[in-house]
Amino acid sequence: MSGRHLCAVTALLFVPAWFLPAAHTSGDLFRGESEGWRAFVFALSPLFGNDIDGSLPLLLWMVTSAASNLLLVLALVLVCWRPHAAGRRLVWSLAAATAVNAYWYWLPEMRPDLRIGYYLWLGAFALGTVAAGVAVREQAAATGIGAAA
Numbered sequence: 001m002s003g004r005h006l007c008a009v010t011a012l013l014f015v016p017a018w019f020l021p022a023a024h025t026s027g028d029l030f031r032g033e034s035e036g037w038r039a040f041v042f043a044l045s046p047l048f049g050n051d052i053d054g055s056l057p058l059l060l061w062m063v064t065s066a067a068s069n070l071l072l073v074l075a076l077v078l079v080c081w082r083p084h085a086a087g088r089r090l091v092w093s094l095a096a097a098t099a100v101n102a103y104w105y106w107l108p109e110m111r112p113d114l115r116i117g118y119y120l121w122l123g124a125f126a127l128g129t130v131a132a133g134v135a136v137r138e139q140a141a142a143t144g145i146g147a148a149a
Contacts, residue, residue, distance in 0.1 A: 006079075007131045043066035078090065090136075
């Protein structure tokens with residue numbers, strides 16, 4: 001499968017994840033089943049002065065996780081429309097974002113509250129990493145030069 005095809009499948013995972021339940025929450029900001037977009041807003045809430053319970057590292061992790069969505073959108077644009085611009089740094093950045101976002105699964109108190117939207121979202125990051133890697137290899141093969149940095 002080409003990088004562009006994988007990019008399209010990544011988008012088919014990523015977009016619905018924003019509208020499907022991502023987590024069950026019981027906080028003051030949102031209660032009940034929270035769609036992906038609400039989880040995104042919640043993760044950014046420390047930037048807007050909302051009083052969220054949690055340590056500073058957890059709050060930083062939340063904001064980083066939310067910001068990683070911009071990286072995936074940028075990666076989709078690059079891989080789908082400008083594959084020659086995708087490089088190894090993009091692949092490694094997406095791999096790091098996938099690891100950051102998988103953290104929610106490894107929090108014992110969060111795991112039971114995660115819903116299908118979270119898993120689609122996380123899968124989009126993993127597949128986006130693969131798509132970028134394939135695009136880099138395709139570009140290297142097309143130019144006869146090693147993959148761009």
